[in-house]
Amino acid sequence: MRAAVLALFAAAWCGARAEVIDDVLRSLARGASFLERQHAHINLDGVVGFLMLQAELKEAVRTWPHSDPVSWAQRTTAVALVKRLDQSFDKAVAALQRNDPKYYREFEPLLSWSFWVVPREWSSTERSLVYRSTRTTECYDEQLSDKCLTLLLGTWKMNGTPCIVTKPCRDTMTRFDCPHYSLSHQLLYFMIGRMRGCTNLLKGDTRPSRANMTEHSYQKIFCSNMMKTNQDIMRQGLTEQTVDIFMENILICGLTGFSDFYKADWLRHILQLQDEEVGCFGRDESAVSQVIGDELLEQLQPHRRVKRREKILADGCSSHMTAVAVGALGGYLNFYLSEQDITKRPLS
Incomplete structure (x- = not known):
């Protein structure tokens, strides 16, 4: 039976x-x-x-x-x-x-489908990693973010060395308590570094409190907070102001291998947002x-x-x-x- x-x-x-x-x-x-x-x-x-x-x-x-x-x-x-x-x-x-x-020229390496590695194994976010409080304003600066990415990609000059991590980049990309687009850009930095083949983005971080942190640790922290963002957005109702970050979180945390972002009701919401015409x-x-x-x-x-x-x-x-x-x-x-x-x- x-x-x-x-x-x-x-x-x-x-x-x-x-x-x-x-x-x-x-x-x-x-x-x-x-x-x-x-x-x-x-x-x-x-x-x-x-x-x-x-x-x-x-x-x-x-x-x-x-x-x-x-x-x-x-x-x-x-x-x-x-x-x-x-x-x-x-x-x-x-x-x-x-x-x-x-x-x-600065972002040419990203302009090939073969750069983007699709996950073969899955993990889940953890509620315990959500920040107690977050900044009310972004800690993200587009110019600094672009510069940090070109240093990873090796496009900061002609035939530049890739996988360079400066202290301002490391400090910004590993900062806790950042909201919204800052979080997604922090995650994107680690994701692009991994796909570019940069093996140790955290080398040179001497802070005792971060001694046991790995790149995956940061990705899990960021996506756990991005999950909280999406859950808050859904609880309050999707708006024109929040739908973009909601979908961006699903895209990059999913591509990083966090399967709990692939919720069926979230998928239904995305499909309904498409303009039929x-x-x-x-x-x-x-x-x-x-x-x-x-x-x-x-x-x-x-x-x-x-x-x-x-x-x-x-x-x-x-x-x-x-x-x-x-x-x-x-x-x-x-x-x-x-x-x-x-x-x-x-x-x-």
């Missing part, structure tokens, strides 16, 4: 999972259409988010279970999606190089006239640096939010396919 109940539960769960994967693939196909249309205008953050998605899709295709015709048909859909994205990337990266050559996320039609004005200003000041954090496109779409959303969805897809133990799947 128990075996029959378990078999029934497994069949129902597999059917539900197939429907969810269909929903994710449909959403990603609309996202790919958006990239195809906007490849010449999307900013560097936007391209990087789609490249994270591409890494996740390629891993998903590689490990896709050949269990039944439905699953195999879904894999065929994913393969077609990978090919579409590959074609768009060539055009998008060429546009980035043309529009902002200095910025392109143009396939993007964060669309604000009232911003269109403002965008046209900004584009005129860019034509008058062609060397003005394009702001990395955000770019609202001519159709009112958010370049950054769309890229973050599709990257997060790719993480969900890859996790659902790679995690074979049904007890660990995010069913609630």
Whole structure:
């Protein structure tokens, strides 16, 4: 009797999972259409988010279970999606190089799907690691963050040595009590360092209180606090102001290997945020006239640096939010396919 109940539960769960994967693939196909249309205008953050998605899709295709015709048909859909994205990337990266050559050169190593390593093992956050209190303002400075990343990547000068960690970078990137985007940039720093092959980002830290800290320790602390942020956001209700950081936390903590970010109800919220007409996320039609004005200003000041954090496109779409959303969805897809133990799947 128990075996029959378990078999029934497994069949129902597999059917539900197939429907969810269909929903994710449909959403990603609309996202790919958006990239195809906007490849010449999307900013560097936007391209990087789609490249994270591409890494996740390629891993998903590689490990896709050949269990039944439905699953195999879904894999065929994913393969077609990978090919579409590959074609768009060539055009998008060429546009980035043309529009902002200095910025392109500094972050060129990130502009390949093969840079982004998809997790094969999973861990979970811990409530006990949440800060007792956090700063009310960000401790993040975009210029310092960019400089620290170029030192890791080796792009701080032509043929620069990679994996350089200065004291200001280490102190900023290991600081506790930072909120929101500061947290996600701290995590991104460690994540990019690991993927670049930098083996000891903490060398030279002589603080006794940090003697036993490893890079994974910091990642776990950051993601535990990012989990608390997301739970608070959900409790208070998603708003236009909080949805971007909510999805960014899912994207980068998921890519770091924290599977408890892949909650089913969070996935439903992300899918509902997509604009059905143009396939993007964060669309604000009232911003269109403002965008046209900004584009005129860019034509008058062609060397003005394009702001990395955000770019609202001519159709009112958010370049950054769309890229973050599709990257997060790719993480969900890859996790659902790679995690074979049904007890660990995010069913609630």
